[in-house]
Amino acid sequence: MRRILFCMIAIGASACSPTDEAPADTLATLFADGMTVVDLTHAVSADAPYWPGPDRSPFRHDTLSAHADGAPSMAAYSAPEHFGTHFDAPVHGGMGLASVDRVPTSELFGPAIVIDVTASAASDEDYAVTADDLRAWESEHGPIPSGAIVLMRSGWAARWEQGDPYYNRGEDGRLHFPGFGEDAARFLVEERDVAGIGVDTGSVDPGNARGFPAHGIVNGSGRYHLENLADLGSLPEAGAYLIVAPIKIEGGSGGQVRVFAVVP
């Protein structure tokens, strides 16, 4: 639509300068800070919520040298790969699949599809995104393109600072937070060709899922997951783009990731 309009203006113009009628180069605009970039990453700290269970190392940040005010000028740290806002490489879900350093750069750039289930999640902590939710998005915005990253927006990031209510272990001993249902995961892998999926909760599978079906389907088919995303509320349901930048650990099953959304 914008392109057609531009053509008409150009034809009708008496003079044709390089600056007046030409549409802006959107790439140059992005890199001249003329576009909104949203950081979808929680800061990594020892206070970050973490999956309840044994045999997992917490995050540790060790100062090696400090300024007079106590702030580190040099430090070392240790972390589980699947801690904080992080990336699940395909090998996390299936033997022989790509480790985090082997995921092609082309798969780390793609359109962001936002599936808003905030209302459903508010009334059902175990809400699982359905294939019908995805079809509803498509009926409004068109088919989910190949290479897209499909994000569940549940509003759960508001619990990040609260600690326990984030992973939300219930009196039944199980975790309760929203994620992708098995039929939705199958739809995105078998009927569409996404690069990955992401959630603003602790796992792409709902907390109370038996086993990890979405992990098996999405990671297991060579695609990646983004977990514990921040600030999805700042994104439109369609039209934004994601840049997914995981730490490049050789042979890593995943790792901390910086995720930027470009909102044109």
Added chain:
Amino acid sequence: MRRILFCMIAIGASACSPTDEAPADTLATLFADGMTVVDLTHAVSADAPYWPGPDRSPFRHDTLSAHADGAPSMAAYSAPEHFGTHFDAPVHGGMGLASVDRVPTSELFGPAIVIDVTASAASDEDYAVTADDLRAWESEHGPIPSGAIVLMRSGWAARWEQGDPYYNRGEDGRLHFPGFGEDAARFLVEERDVAGIGVDTGSVDPGNARGFPAHGIVNGSGRYHLENLADLGSLPEAGAYLIVAPIKIEGGSGGQVRVFAVVP
């Protein structure tokens, strides 16, 4: 130039369709994988060269669970913040300055300026980029824009896999690799307004520098460094853009960084 040409074509066209004459939306092209993206990041592993000296932790990668083939499906790791391809936050060089999680996103996107000193570095391991080198770049390509990231390309990344020759301790006990000279650092901070600087060596200061003058000038003025960059040989001297995505450690003095170059 391209925009003027487009205008002429549009005016001369008998029909004006949205697809034939309109210039492509470069942003959409990027995210549909229609553009070259170069990953300037070495993989993080225990084999990566590291600054010789005491009191620094090496990288450790600990498998928490493994597939039948031995590849980890879950792991934890520990690393110094200033290890591998990494980001020096301003606080690394000055008390009270921004930690890695506080660097604004707008400073992490910018034009990439490539200063090629491969020939000089081949004959002088201690080569220090000069302000004259920067002026020579400008006389060919125009002024270094505000918000740019200025990269020294010395060819040193070819030594990355060789181990000791990378940090290159000499018989004099000192390190020998190229970096930015003090006058170049001052020029970029005082006469231009860069977001940061980067090198394909282990430090923005040459290995044999007394103290860390470039660190003090660039970090100390609130700007960042990228060290141990890979594959700068794939970039043009002008025209590429950088996306700089450091791990977001709360209060961190730096950390592993994923750096992507977009080459339109």
